[in-house]
Amino acid sequence: MKQLSIVDLSGAIAVVALLALAPVLLNSNYFTGVLTVCVIYAIWAASWDFMSGLTGRENFGHSLFIGAGAYTAGFLATVWYANPWYSLPTAVVVAVAFSLIVGFPTLRLRGPYFALAMLSASAIMQRLCLIFWEYSGGEEGLYGLDPLIQSPLHYYWFVLAVLVAAVAILTALAQSHWGLLLRAIRGDEATCQAAGINVTFYKIASLTISAAFAGLGGALYAHYQLQVSPPLFSVVVSITVIIMVYVGGIGSIYGPALGAIMLTLLTELLRSFGEYRLWVYTLTLMLILFFLPNGLIAPLWRRLTERFR
Amino acid sequence: MLEILIYGAVSSAIYAMLAVGFTLIFGVARILNLAHGAFYALGAYAAYVFTSLLHWPLFIAAPLAVLSVALFGVLMERFLVRPLRYSQLAVLMITLSVSLAVEQGLFITFGSEYRNVPSFVAEKVSIGGVDIGGQRLLALIAGVLVLLLLWLFIQRTRLGAAILAVSQDPEAAQYMGIPTNRIFSVVMAISAGTAALAGVLVSPFLTVQPTMGLLPMVKAFAIVIVGGLGSIPGSILAALLLGYSETIVAYLISSSWTELVSLVAVVITLMIKPSGLLGRRAAF
Amino acid sequence: MSAILEVKDLSKRFGGLTATRNVSFSLEPGELTGILGPNGAGKTTLFNLLTGFIAADTGSVLFEGQELRGLAPHKIVNRGVARTFQLTRPFLGMTVLENVVVACLSPRARDAHDKEARAQELLDHVGLGSKAREPVETLPYGDLRRLEIARALATKPNLLLLDEPFAGLGSSEIEPLAQLIKRLHREQKLTILLIEHKLREFMALVSRVIAIDFGEIIAIAPPSEIVRNPRVIEAYIGKTEAAHASA
Numbered sequence: 146m147k148q149l150s151i152v153d154l155s156g157a158i159a160v161v162a163l164l165a166l167a168p169v170l171l172n173s174n175y176f177t178g179v180l181t182v183c184v185i186y187a188i189w190a191a192s193w194d195f196m197s198g199l200t201g202r203e204n205f206g207h208s209l210f211i212g213a214g215a216y217t218a219g220f221l222a223t224v225w226y227a228n229p230w231y232s233l234p235t236a237v238v239v240a241v242a243f244s245l246i247v248g249f250p251t252l253r254l255r256g257p258y259f260a261l262a263m264l265s266a267s268a269i270m271q272r273l274c275l276i277f278w279e280y281s282g283g284e285e286g287l288y289g290l291d292p293l294i295q296s297p298l299h300y301y302w303f304v305l306a307v308l309v310a311a312v313a314i315l316t317a318l319a320q321s322h323w324g325l326l327l328r329a330i331r332g333d334e335a336t337c338q339a340a341g342i343n344v345t346f347y348k349i350a351s352l353t354i355s356a357a358f359a360g361l362g363g364a365l366y367a368h369y370q371l372q373v374s375p376p377l378f379s380v381v382v383s384i385t386v387i388i389m390v391y392v393g394g395i396g397s398i399y400g401p402a403l404g405a406i407m408l409t410l411l412t413e414l415l416r417s418f419g420e421y422r423l424w425v426y427t428l429t430l431m432l433i434l435f436f437l438p439n440g441l442i443a444p445l446w447r448r449l450t451e452r453f454r
Numbered sequence: 455m456l457e458i459l460i461y462g463a464v465s466s467a468i469y470a471m472l473a474v475g476f477t478l479i480f481g482v483a484r485i486l487n488l489a490h491g492a493f494y495a496l497g498a499y500a501a502y503v504f505t506s507l508l509h510w511p512l513f514i515a516a517p518l519a520v521l522s523v524a525l526f527g528v529l530m531e532r533f534l535v536r537p538l539r540y541s542q543l544a545v546l547m548i549t550l551s552v553s554l555a556v557e558q559g560l561f562i563t564f565g566s567e568y569r570n571v572p573s574f575v576a577e578k579v580s581i582g583g584v585d586i587g588g589q590r591l592l593a594l595i596a597g598v599l600v601l602l603l604l605w606l607f608i609q610r611t612r613l614g615a616a617i618l619a620v621s622q623d624p625e626a627a628q629y630m631g632i633p634t635n636r637i638f639s640v641v642m643a644i645s646a647g648t649a650a651l652a653g654v655l656v657s658p659f660l661t662v663q664p665t666m667g668l669l670p671m672v673k674a675f676a677i678v679i680v681g682g683l684g685s686i687p688g689s690i691l692a693a694l695l696l697g698y699s700e701t702i703v704a705y706l707i708s709s710s711w712t713e714l715v716s717l718v719a720v721v722i723t724l725m726i727k728p729s730g731l732l733g734r735r736a737a738f
Numbered sequence: 739m740s741a742i743l744e745v746k747d748l749s750k751r752f753g754g755l756t757a758t759r760n761v762s763f764s765l766e767p768g769e770l771t772g773i774l775g776p777n778g779a780g781k782t783t784l785f786n787l788l789t790g791f792i793a794a795d796t797g798s799v800l801f802e803g804q805e806l807r808g809l810a811p812h813k814i815v816n817r818g819v820a821r822t823f824q825l826t827r828p829f830l831g832m833t834v835l836e837n838v839v840v841a842c843l844s845p846r847a848r849d850a851h852d853k854e855a856r857a858q859e860l861l862d863h864v865g866l867g868s869k870a871r872e873p874v875e876t877l878p879y880g881d882l883r884r885l886e887i888a889r890a891l892a893t894k895p896n897l898l899l900l901d902e903p904f905a906g907l908g909s910s911e912i913e914p915l916a917q918l919i920k921r922l923h924r925e926q927k928l929t930i931l932l933i934e935h936k937l938r939e940f941m942a943l944v945s946r947v948i949a950i951d952f953g954e955i956i957a958i959a960p961p962s963e964i965v966r967n968p969r970v971i972e973a974y975i976g977k978t979e980a981a982h983a984s985a
Contacts, residue, residue: 201543203542203543203546205488205546205550250721250724250725251724253728254724254728256683257486257542257546257683258679258724258728260486260546261486261675261679262720262724264488264672264675265672265675265676265716265717265720266717268668268669268672269672269713269714269716269717272669272713273713273714276710276713277710322839322843322853325832325836325839325840325843326840326843328829328831328832329829329832329840332828332829332830332831332832333827333829335791335811335823335827336823336827336829336889337812337840338791338810338811338812338815339789339811339815339820339821339822339823339889339890340812340815340840340841340843340844340889340890340892340893341812341815341816341820341841341844341845341846341847341893342812342840342841342843342844343810343812344812380550380554380668381554384550384551384554387547391547421558421562423554423558424555424558424559424562427551427554427555427558428555430547430551431534431548431551434538434544434547434548434551435537435538438541438544
């Protein structure tokens with residue numbers, strides 16, 4: 146398949162180096178925290194893109210996997226007092242289990258069932274967290290998680306390493322035959338079936354991979370905030386991730402990751418907007434849908450580097 | 455027992471109003487409108503503004519609330535959805551962003567606290583020894599009436615026939631000279647209007663609050679999937695099924711578990727009969 | 739020799755409409771057979787029933803002695819029954835080669851380790867080898883048909899179903915495509931069943947014609963006899979293409 150070009154590789158190294166050095170240069174714990182959140186959102190955006198961007202099946206409830214991962218970490222820490230490092234693998238397993246529960250009945254079908262089911266499942270999970278407050282901590286959520294790594298800077302580097310690994314794995318998969326199949330499924334499912342491809346299997350498998358990384362990101366987020374609460378399941382989280390993917394350029398994996406970092410940083414700049422923030426996001430999405438249907442970052446990068454290829 | 459019967463009927467009627475509008479605009483225009491819950495919330499807030507703040511009489515406030523939301527729906531379809539119809543995903547995204555924009559708009563304007571709307575009917579009615587709020591009864595009656603009117607409209611009028619034709623085969627309908635774009639506007643108005651009416655009707659006895667649209671919309675999805683995408687009778691049947699199941703679960707177990715009813719119903723439907731109770735087919 | 743495909747009493751109703759009624763026929767290995775019928779006679783529905791894209795109400799489809807009815811479309815392909823579509827459906831945004839690589843990823847093509855090389859081989863075989871690296875959007879209609887055939891061949895079929903391969907093609911494109919089909923039939927000993935509603939293309943190509951109308955088989959005969967069959971003439975030739983048939 147496609148080889149990773151030198152240009153892309155050097156671009157990636159430059160961005161990662163910049164991200165790794167930024168907190169050292171700025172030397173502010175607050176900014177390190179902001180960057181940590183940026184990078185976690187980047188993991189969520191890249192994982193959304195792998196399933197929905199490649200196969201074209203819209204996932205409107207990515208927060209289901211994010212929340213599942215985060216709450217897994219929360220329960221492990223506050224109910225079983227487990228070693229915080231157990232959170233990561235357990236969160237992956239739980240998120241994958243959720244993806245199978247939603248994906249199996251809905252991805253066999255054509256039509257909007259998957260999109261509706263994901264949106265509904267995440268909304269209902271958020272609701273269940275409030276209803277079964279005896280177990281989930283209700284509105285307050287679960288408190289008192291231990292950090293995975295004490296130093297915020299070291300934790301940031303760890304999360305960044307996870308992002309790099311996630312983007313590398315997902316990009317490798319997307320550029321492999323597997324990714325070609327997923328793009329073929331987006332194009333025409335019937336033709337794929339006529340070529341003997343088990344379309345349902347590939348869709349569900351890619352959803353589980355997407356969910357695994359989202360759940361991992363959820364656990365990383367929980368151990369950064371040291372608490373989890375029901376808004377993690379909210380539709381707002383899902384749509385924020387989707388907007389990031391759109392800004393980055395759907396289907397390119399690295400674009401959405403960068404889109405997430407850019408938008409999260411922008412959000413910090415827009416702090417003065419306070420409650421208007423989400424409005425700005427929504428407006429951004431509308432503008433992109435109308436004027437830049439292919440997104441901003443990935444197409445821009447391709448344009449800029451065209452001549453070096 | 456009688457209590458279950460009456461309360462179940464009330465929630466079924468509200469669900470049916472929401473689900474029928476949602477399935478109608480999907481069946482006719484293939485628009486999966488994720489802003490449907492926003493229409494419901496807007497209806498409730500419009501009722502709040504017109505009655506609690508402006509103190510207008512009910513017979514003006516309620517129709518005006520419904521009409522303004524219907525107009526909002528038509529404008530949304532015309533200027534935001536129609537240019538993006540080439541892509542199913544873009545339509546989903548734009549309607550979802552409208553729904554978020556509305557939610558945020560309500561939040562910024564009215565804050566997150568619960569708003570009260572005075573009861574339209576203060577009296578309690580006693581049926582067979584069960585006291586039921588007049589407002590709930592009004593919701594039930596209005597719901598049944600609206601659905602009946604809608605059915606008559608679609609079955610008995612020329613415009614209704616045109617709507618049916620478009621839903622069955624949009625291309626053929628266009629060749630026959632039916633102005634599909636105008637039909638979409640009409641259906642959007644009906645869809646948004648019924649959702650808003652549901653919002654107006656429940657506003658006195660449910661909490662009026664910016665995020666109030668999301669869960670009812672999720673219920674509407676569930677009903678539409680169980681009933682069969684695009685089928686109006688299916689939606690009504692499924693609304694009854696869900697409304698009563700929830701009421702029964704609330705009585706027998708606990709109201710906490712009602713939220714799970716719709717989820718379980720959807721999963722069972724998709725496993726056993728994906729096209730729904732009365733749907734023609736699963737795919738579109 | 740026993741039949742490779744044996745269809746018995748296959749029926750399908752859509753609502754009140756009978757799309758396929760008690761269709762029974764069988765194909766011998768290595769046969770090149772045509773299905774003839776006017777538009778709307780239920781030819782494509784029959785293909786969809788055979789390939790699992792539509793579930794039959796009753797009847798059975800035995801392929802190499804095994805029941806196909808009830809299997810998912812991709813499983814049927816993996817038993818060795820490949821099809822093309824009447825409307826060509828390339829995967830847009832990919833190269834011609836990538837379009838065939840997708841089909842080379844199916845389980846039946848597992849033994850080909852270098853998928854790209856295998857895809858190139860197939861493209862050479864159908865005469866598209868020189869266009870492998872081009873975006874699929876640039877292909878003319880006739881080449882898209884060849885691409886469809888290459889994709890179908892990638893799954894190593896024992897039975898190939900072609901849904902109106904000549905539809906929409908100009909006369910200069912029809913003859914080479916017919917030659918390709920003949921060559922596949924001859925060289926690879928493929929059993930081929932093809933749908934067509936124009937009689938002329940049939941005459942030189944197939945050894946047997948199954949004529950259907952309103953979802954029912956009305957005649958099975960060699961092409962030279964089928965044109966003289968009174969039911970076929972009534973159902974079909976009388977209506978539209980008498981000129982072609984007598985030509």
